[in-house]
Amino acid sequence: MPVTWFPTSQLLWVRIAAVLFTCTAFSVVANGGNLSHGGMADWCIFSWAFSFACTLLVLLVEQCSLQSRIPVSWSNFPITVACYASLLCLSASIIFPVFFLKDQYPSQETRDHRIASTVFSCLATVAYMVEVSLSKARPGEVAGYMKTAPGLMKVCQTFVACIIFILVSDPVSYDHHPALKWCMAVYCICFILSMAVVVLCVGECTGCLPVPFSKFLSAYGLLAVIMYLTATILWPIFQFDKKYRRWGDQKNLIAVAVLTALNFLLYLADLAYSARLVFVSA
Structure with missing residues (x-):
């Protein structure tokens, strides 16, 4: 044979x-x-x-x-x-x-x-x-979470956050006002949680959570949307308004503003999918 x-x-x-x-x-x-x-x-x-x-x-x-x-x-x-x-x-x-x-x-x-x-x-x-x-999963197909649209969006969210970290750290552009430090906290917290979801799914550890995984995703998604909404508003105000602006490489700052808005849209779409998973499936 x-x-x-x-x-x-x-x-x-x-x-x-x-x-x-x-x-x-x-x-x-x-x-x-x-x-x-x-x-x-x-x-x-x-x-x-x-x-x-x-x-x-x-x-x-x-x-x-x-x-x-x-x-x-x-x-x-x-x-x-x-x-x-x-x-x-x-x-x-x-x-x-x-x-x-x-x-x-x-x-x-x-x-x-x-x-x-x-x-x-x-x-x-x-x-x-x-x-x-x-x-990727087809409609109606039973597949791993990372094959679904929310799983793929988690990957995109973490990748966009990594690009943001690179742009804000060379040179450091978030240390001259508390609002910008809050934006940096938003990027870090949401990155850690999204990466934790990816690791839990790839490591088959979602059952270790004290709450159902779908409800955890919805709660985290809502929190991330609210946090990124504040960063999407605060970053351009405190980087480009004449009262707060500090002279430097404006291209990096504009790129961070665009990527922040992009991640906000990704988290918003992610929340919509997660809410549908919880409420429509239920």
Whole structure:
């Protein structure tokens, strides 16, 4: 009887493509990109290398049928990896050409390597988005929480919060007024709770909560919406009003304001889904 180690499936080939694209992206730029260490260069290489390593792990576990020996929920882990990888590669696909191609004049060989890495980063982003689309739960399907829209939004919320942390910390832009410190507290508290939900789902520990998981999600979602609403209002007031404004890099401050509003909308949509889960299902 023939043994097929690689079954033919769309999801499998999409993952193989993602592994090849991310591996090529960081290999090409590491060999001929002539990047200095630190800053955005490290972020881009980390994004490609992390995505490559995690996807390769998923491939090996599934092809060797080791899911039962891995201490995580395999219905939640692969799509969580794919969603984070798609966001990481998307950010690298935007950041890398802005910082290392635009207004840069390296040698032709170096420029070719950087262009190639950008192209493969974009291809990896598309591959991961396709994987998420293939893996997410369909209407009426019983699936892990991370395969549902609220689960995917949790990943987006934590990722957006990480970008905010980077923007507000270099230089520090939240320490000259108590209202801005409150905004920073909002980002930290909501990030920790959203990441806790992701970890609980991937680790199959939702039953450890003293309240039903669905009700916890609704209560936390309402709290996060209220907190992010205050941050969405306070951040632009105390950063851009002439009475409170402090001179500095306005581009970072504007980006934080936009990302804060984006996360507010994500938490609002998340709350709507969670409330529907509790009240409509009941």
